[in-house]
Amino acid sequence: xxxxxxxxxxxxxxxxxxxxxxxxxxxxxxxxxxxxxxxxxxxxxxxxxxxxxxxxxxxx
Amino acid sequence: xxxxxxxxxxxxxxxxxxxxxxxxxxxxxxxxxxxxxxxxxxxxxxxxxxxxxxxxxxxxxxxxxxxxxxxxxxxxxxxxxxxxxxxxxxxxxxxxxxxxxxxxxxxxxxxxxxxxxxxxxxxxxxxxxxxxxxxxxx
Numbered sequence: 001x002x003x004x005x006x007x008x009x010x011x012x013x014x015x016x017x018x019x020x021x022x023x024x025x026x027x028x029x030x031x032x033x034x035x036x037x038x039x040x041x042x043x044x045x046x047x048x049x050x051x052x053x054x055x056x057x058x059x060x
Numbered sequence: 061x062x063x064x065x066x067x068x069x070x071x072x073x074x075x076x077x078x079x080x081x082x083x084x085x086x087x088x089x090x091x092x093x094x095x096x097x098x099x100x101x102x103x104x105x106x107x108x109x110x111x112x113x114x115x116x117x118x119x120x121x122x123x124x125x126x127x128x129x130x131x132x133x134x135x136x137x138x139x140x141x142x143x144x145x146x147x148x149x150x151x152x153x154x155x156x157x158x159x160x161x162x163x164x165x166x167x168x169x170x171x172x173x174x175x176x177x178x179x180x181x182x183x184x185x186x187x188x189x190x191x192x193x194x195x196x197x198x
Contacts, residue, residue, distance in 0.1 A: 002118060007166065010173075014110075020106055025185065025188035
């Protein structure tokens with residue numbers, strides 16, 4: 001079996017699993033975990049699109 | 061309300077060393093030993109998923125080598141530690157003969173990064189298990 005994810009799909013997977021674990025190990029209640037995990041995921045996405053557009057403009 | 065409950069179940073007395081060692085060997089097993097079944101299952105699933113996708117993308121494992129300049133060696137050593145941190149999943153994969161070549165292109169490159177990421181996620185889980193075992197955390 002061979003999988004060929006593109007950059008966005010791979011970044012999405014990494015952001016999802018990292019956010020889940022960060023929420024799980026850093027917070028005490030389930031509600032806090034979900035909220036923190038979602039926040040982390042949002043920041044990952046914000047960075048992904050932000051840096052993507054930055055590179056787009058820098059490359060001209 | 062289950063969504064806001066704090067897990068205040070007493071932590072079984074376990075040696076932090078055993079908990080960390082077990083958590084390294086099988087991701088989430090340290091938490092399982094401490095009675096944190098749900099947390100252990102999520103850790104196992106996330107680490108395994110990341111590692112499996114890395115394998116499916118034919119990511120090469122990092123090797124300890126003395127070839128190349130200092131930066132290349134540093135990358136190889138760091139990557140090797142990241143790979144090794146996945147525990148038995150990594151060892152079984154290597155022992156079963158998996159040896160994907162380090163090809164140019166994004167597919168193998170992303171695969172290698174995901175294999176390392178799986179190990180780094182497991183290190184995060186091992187630190188959490190250690191803190192629970194020593195009583196620093198609920």
